[in-house]
Amino acid sequence: MESSKLVDSFNRRTTKVRISVTDKCNFACFFCMPIDPIWMPRADVLTYEEIVRVVKVLKHLGINEVKLTGGEPLVRKDIEVLVNEISQVIEDISMTTNGFFLNEKARLLHENGLRRVTVSLHSLRRERFKFITNVDALERVITGIRAAKDAGLSPVKINSTIIRGRNDDEILDLLEFAIREGVSIRYIEFMPFDGKNFWSLDKVIAGAEIKNTIESRYKLIELPRGVGSTSSNYMIKGTDTTVGFITSVTQPFCSDCDRIRIMANGSLVPCMFGNMEFDFRHLLREGASDDDLEKFFIDKVGNKFAGVETMVHEKAIPSHIRPMYTIGG
Ligand code: SAM
Ligand code: SF4
Numbered sequence: 001m002e003s004s005k006l007v008d009s010f011n012r013r014t015t016k017v018r019i020s021v022t023d024k025c026n027f028a029c030f031f032c033m034p035i036d037p038i039w040m041p042r043a044d045v046l047t048y049e050e051i052v053r054v055v056k057v058l059k060h061l062g063i064n065e066v067k068l069t070g071g072e073p074l075v076r077k078d079i080e081v082l083v084n085e086i087s088q089v090i091e092d093i094s095m096t097t098n099g100f101f102l103n104e105k106a107r108l109l110h111e112n113g114l115r116r117v118t119v120s121l122h123s124l125r126r127e128r129f130k131f132i133t134n135v136d137a138l139e140r141v142i143t144g145i146r147a148a149k150d151a152g153l154s155p156v157k158i159n160s161t162i163i164r165g166r167n168d169d170e171i172l173d174l175l176e177f178a179i180r181e182g183v184s185i186r187y188i189e190f191m192p193f194d195g196k197n198f199w200s201l202d203k204v205i206a207g208a209e210i211k212n213t214i215e216s217r218y219k220l221i222e223l224p225r226g227v228g229s230t231s232s233n234y235m236i237k238g239t240d241t242t243v244g245f246i247t248s249v250t251q252p253f254c255s256d257c258d259r260i261r262i263m264a265n266g267s268l269v270p271c272m273f274g275n276m277e278f279d280f281r282h283l284l285r286e287g288a289s290d291d292d293l294e295k296f297f298i299d300k301v302g303n304k305f306a307g308v309e310t311m312v313h314e315k316a317i318p319s320h321i322r323p324m325y326t327i328g329g
Pocket of ligand 1: 194
């Protein structure tokens with residue numbers, strides 16, 4: 001495979017893009033949404049045609065993996081049409097979703113080229129699930145996870161964001177659920193991108209602590225970490241389930257970061273922990289050629305900042321740069 005032309009001054013090559021297709025969401029997770037979200041003006045949100053054009057440009061530059069996110073990607077109308085069009089450009093296409101609409105959509109998404117899916121699930125207790133997301137939908141999300149498996153999406157992964165004092169008593173329950181359902185699970189450290197300015201370092205349960213909790217009951221077999229992987233991954237001995245730890249706060253993997261993010265309004269965010277956002281919607285709408293767009297991405301990715309590894313060691317983590325619903329995780 002031709003190597004990526006998106007290379008920064010630290011010699012990191014970008015091969016993956018996360019595209020937020022909307023900032024809207026039918027949930028309001030307390031660690032993500034502000035009380036009064038400021039939605040992007042509708043006219044600013046990229047059309048499917050614009051997104052596909054950008055994907056083609058990025059493919060030419062060496063991107064070979066697309067993840068659709070949001071807000072909630074499944075609230076965007078006819079999202080399977082976008083999946084279909086992107087999958088004809090880049091085969092490796094996946095999605096992160098809250099799972100609410102998966103029961104209805106999983107088969108259609110798979111038929112249109114979606115390969116795999118990550119479903120966010122932070123509690124197995126009905127009342128707590130409702131408290132976290134603001135919607136009484138635990139059963140519906142569980143049904144959605146099963147529908148994703150039945151539809152042939154593979155792998156199906158669960159993402160659980162763990163917050164001290166809120167759901168850290170469910171680490172093992174969530175794992176056992178994943179084992180029972182035959183899906184993978186990844187625990188995400190609480191990141192400083194909540195909409196309510198509630199985040200503080202003492203509310204973060206480090207991946208290492210979560211791992212210790214799991215090891216009190218299960219034997220973990222370490223799996224090799226793929227280049228650019230955001231998580232360290234393990235197999236649970238005696239099961240088909242893998243568990244991952246996304247340690248963005250306590251142990252970020254910046255040195256081989258291989259991804260960029262695109263916001264729904266056509267802004268490129270080279271690093272989630274950086275405050276740089278570069279608008280290309282205007283380029284798209286003002287007649288830029290594909291060459292112009294390529295130059296834009298090469299230039300902006302080229303100047304990507306080093307990342308937060310050193311800051312983390314000094315406990316000076318940039319916080320509240322933008323709430324997660326605007327960027328998609
Ligand atoms: N709505 C979809 C969902 O919830 O999966 C996709 C977008 S959501 C922003 C992507 C992921 O970010 C979810 O797994 C969510 O749990 C996670 N997330 C949101 N806010 C977070 C925060 N402050 N810290 C860590 N993870 C967060
Ligand atoms: Fe919506 Fe996902 Fe944010 Fe929850 S985490 S409010 S489901 S965008």
